[in-house]
Amino acid sequence: MRKLLLQGLLKAPLTETAPDDAAVEALARELDAAARARLGRSLSIREVDAGSCNGCELEIHALGNAFYDLDRFGIRFVASPRHADVLLVTGPVAKNMAEALKRTYDATPGPKWVVAAGDCAINGGVFAGSYAVTDGAGAVVPVDLKIPGCPPTPVDLLTGLLALLKAGKG
Amino acid sequence: MVNLSDLFARNGSTCRPWPRVSVNEAEWTGLCVELAAGRLTLSALFGDSGAVHMALLEEANGRLALASLPCPTGAFPSVARHHPPAARLERTIRDLFGLAPVGAPDLRPWLDHARWGVRAPLGAAIPDAGAGEAYPVLPVEGEGLHQIPVGPVHAGIIEPGHFRFSAYGETVVRLEERLGYVHKGMEGLMAGRTPEEAARIAGRHSGDATVAYALAFCRAVEAARGVAVPERAHALRGLMAELERLANHLGDIGAICNDAAFAIMLAHCGVLRERVLRASARAFGHRLMMDRVVPGGVAQDIPTEAIAGVKAMVAEVRRAFPALVRLYDETASLQDRTVGTGFTKPDYVRTFGAGGFVGRASGRGFDARRALPYPPYDRLPFEVPVRADGDVNARVWVRIREVEESLGLIIRLLDTLPKSDILAPVPAGGGEGVALVESFRGDVFAFVALEGDGRVRRAHLRDPSWFQWPLLETAIEGNIVADFPLCNKSFNCSYSGVDL
Numbered sequence A: 001m002r003k004l005l006l007q008g009l010l011k012a013p014l015t016e017t018a019p020d021d022a023a024v025e026a027l028a029r030e031l032d033a034a035a036r037a038r039l040g041r042s043l044s045i046r047e048v049d050a051g052s053c054n055g056c057e058l059e060i061h062a063l064g065n066a067f068y069d070l071d072r073f074g075i076r077f078v079a080s081p082r083h084a085d086v087l088l089v090t091g092p093v094a095k096n097m098a099e100a101l102k103r104t105y106d107a108t109p110g111p112k113w114v115v116a117a118g119d120c121a122i123n124g125g126v127f128a129g130s131y132a133v134t135d136g137a138g139a140v141v142p143v144d145l146k147i148p149g150c151p152p153t154p155v156d157l158l159t160g161l162l163a164l165l166k167a168g169k170g
Numbered sequence B: 001m002v003n004l005s006d007l008f009a010r011n012g013s014t015c016r017p018w019p020r021v022s023v024n025e026a027e028w029t030g031l032c033v034e035l036a037a038g039r040l041t042l043s044a045l046f047g048d049s050g051a052v053h054m055a056l057l058e059e060a061n062g063r064l065a066l067a068s069l070p071c072p073t074g075a076f077p078s079v080a081r082h083h084p085p086a087a088r089l090e091r092t093i094r095d096l097f098g099l100a101p102v103g104a105p106d107l108r109p110w111l112d113h114a115r116w117g118v119r120a121p122l123g124a125a126i127p128d129a130g131a132g133e134a135y136p137v138l139p140v141e142g143e144g145l146h147q148i149p150v151g152p153v154h155a156g157i158i159e160p161g162h163f164r165f166s167a168y169g170e171t172v173v174r175l176e177e178r179l180g181y182v183h184k185g186m187e188g189l190m191a192g193r194t195p196e197e198a199a200r201i202a203g204r205h206s207g208d209a210t211v212a213y214a215l216a217f218c219r220a221v222e223a224a225r226g227v228a229v230p231e232r233a234h235a236l237r238g239l240m241a242e243l244e245r246l247a248n249h250l251g252d253i254g255a256i257c258n259d260a261a262f263a264i265m266l267a268h269c270g271v272l273r274e275r276v277l278r279a280s281a282r283a284f285g286h287r288l289m290m291d292r293v294v295p296g297g298v299a300q301d302i303p304t305e306a307i308a309g310v311k312a313m314v315a316e317v318r319r320a321f322p323a324l325v326r327l328y329d330e331t332a333s334l335q336d337r338t339v340g341t342g343f344t345k346p347d348y349v350r351t352f353g354a355g356g357f358v359g360r361a362s363g364r365g366f367d368a369r370r371a372l373p374y375p376p377y378d379r380l381p382f383e384v385p386v387r388a389d390g391d392v393n394a395r396v397w398v399r400i401r402e403v404e405e406s407l408g409l410i411i412r413l414l415d416t417l418p419k420s421d422i423l424a425p426v427p428a429g430g431g432e433g434v435a436l437v438e439s440f441r442g443d444v445f446a447f448v449a450l451e452g453d454g455r456v457r458r459a460h461l462r463d464p465s466w467f468q469w470p471l472l473e474t475a476i477e478g479n480i481v482a483d484f485p486l487c488n489k490s491f492n493c494s495y496s497g498v499d500l
Helices: A004-010 A022-032 A033-038 A055-063 A094-107 A120-124 A153-167 B004-009 B026-034 B086-097 B186-190 B195-202 B207-225 B230-261 B264-283 B304-330 B332-338 B346-352 B357-360 B391-416 B469-475 B481-492
Strands: A043-049 A076-078 A086-090 A115-119 A145-147 B019-024 B041-048 B051-058 B063-070 B075-077 B100-102 B145-150 B162-166 B171-178 B431-439 B444-449 B456-462
Touching: A004 B264, A004 B304, A043 A055, A043 A094, A055 A086, A055 A153, A055 B207, A055 B264, A076 B207, A076 B469, A086 A094, A086 A120, A115 A120, A115 A153, A115 B332, A120 A153, A120 B332, B004 B051, B004 B063, B019 B230, B019 B456, B026 B051, B026 B063, B026 B075, B041 B086, B041 B456, B051 B444, B063 B431, B086 B100, B086 B346, B086 B469, B162 B481, B171 B346, B171 B469, B171 B481, B186 B195, B195 B207, B195 B444, B195 B456, B207 B230, B207 B431, B207 B444, B207 B456, B230 B264, B230 B304, B230 B391, B230 B431, B264 B304, B304 B332, B304 B391, B332 B481, B346 B469, B357 B444, B391 B481
Parallel strands: A043 A076, A043 A086, A086 A115, A115 A145, B019 B063, B075 B100
Antiparallel strands: B041 B051, B051 B063, B145 B162, B162 B171, B431 B444, B444 B456
């Protein structure tokens, strides 16, 4: 273990530079003006899988690896909605999860924002039209930012989340 | 007495490559007795309009057959009454099709939380208020017992499900799972679609196993239509399947250690996993390789320069992984958490026909790539690691050995890539096909029935976790509550795959 730790000190970091500003800028503009004033330079995120195939979760997990290192931006995932500024919702919102999503939203203190991550959370994706889904997070909670993709790549997710921070600074 | 040979001897099956024959109620019950006696393994049990189908596996002879029972009265003799692994499958049949298992030990709904606004959506489709209803968990009695409800929204970034722990102090005396929260109605969505459209939904049953799911679905369609898939497509499918296995196992090994509060393994395994995903993206244009396996072959060939990229990734994993394995093996505090924790009885694994690392860590060496070989594995040498110790540590070691096997398979597939087309046309028309494909998690079963116009009439994909989730309930018994995340991660069952 000592050798591994030592290598970690001596080798160059794997962490990559942040996504380019233009893309972040464009997403930041989409956000409500109110969001800009209220967010600080840090974000606490509660992730809610509301019926995803788990593909989005894999890529959200990847945000924590050494290449993307989400923590360096002041963005972190929290265990309880009570600690969260943002709900990151994935999945077409299965009707069996709708109440749990609504309750999680209600348990999150304001000001709060909802990010719909992935095509399913935006409009139901390939599951749209099923008897068992609501065709997107917007049917259950108000959505402030959409990050498309099936699943969105870690860079897509990072770009979207940085836009939230950027909006806060503006 | 009815056995698999009797089913094979009957004429009239239009299902390929394994037969599907109609049986009467007495024969159906006879097959249930064979299951209960352990002479056959239940591979799938699913509903249809006015019928139930049961897929039976004869492991010793590497063959499979389907028995179908017409249900003109809307009922069928319960399988779970004789063979408990069928219980949740039967409850699902009743929820989706409204067909009642007579004599079933558990009559509670499973996927239906009374939220859909419709009952028996794939059967009579009776309108319903969709207001939800209380779910009676199994009663637990005794002095000093307390219950801990967890979920469906969990603390981490994981899928939703409800766990009800009954604990005596720190010790879990019973865990009861309640799933169904991510039911998306996928079988309803696939019906009426073209095979190409349905393959996209098949590949999203469980995103982490998207290649294996798409492959199982496509192999069933190709069997139904008698499509000869080009050799190169077979090899590329194998390559994608092994990349998927590699990425998932690396992620799991890191995550299991992280749940034992040993974060350095997660950090290093996370880096290796990311390298696999990036190599996959360069090779096939998508990090998880979604929608790359399509009916008739594959959607995209590997660019020549990406072959070197995949090989470089394999070299890097081979360089870095042994040190991580040593670290895992030589850290006493980590071993203290994984050795002896979450023991899964070999008897249960055999009875449930549990596959993947759950089965192979408890002595069941079944691997669809070996037992019912399909291309490209029929021409490839590889080892199937099996252990008997059945604990979290054993499930980690099975993954470690499979990482090594997958690395070898990837190089061999790249070095022997045949030159041919990558996609064969799938002629429109009817038929039925089945397939069994080994995902990183275990065997995925697929049944597809096509209409005369080539559209999907009925498709069913059975996730390996159907036969692993119930064993997690047994593995945690007698362990402390704090070891549940560790046990759960070592199983890494799919929620979406079983919630349908």
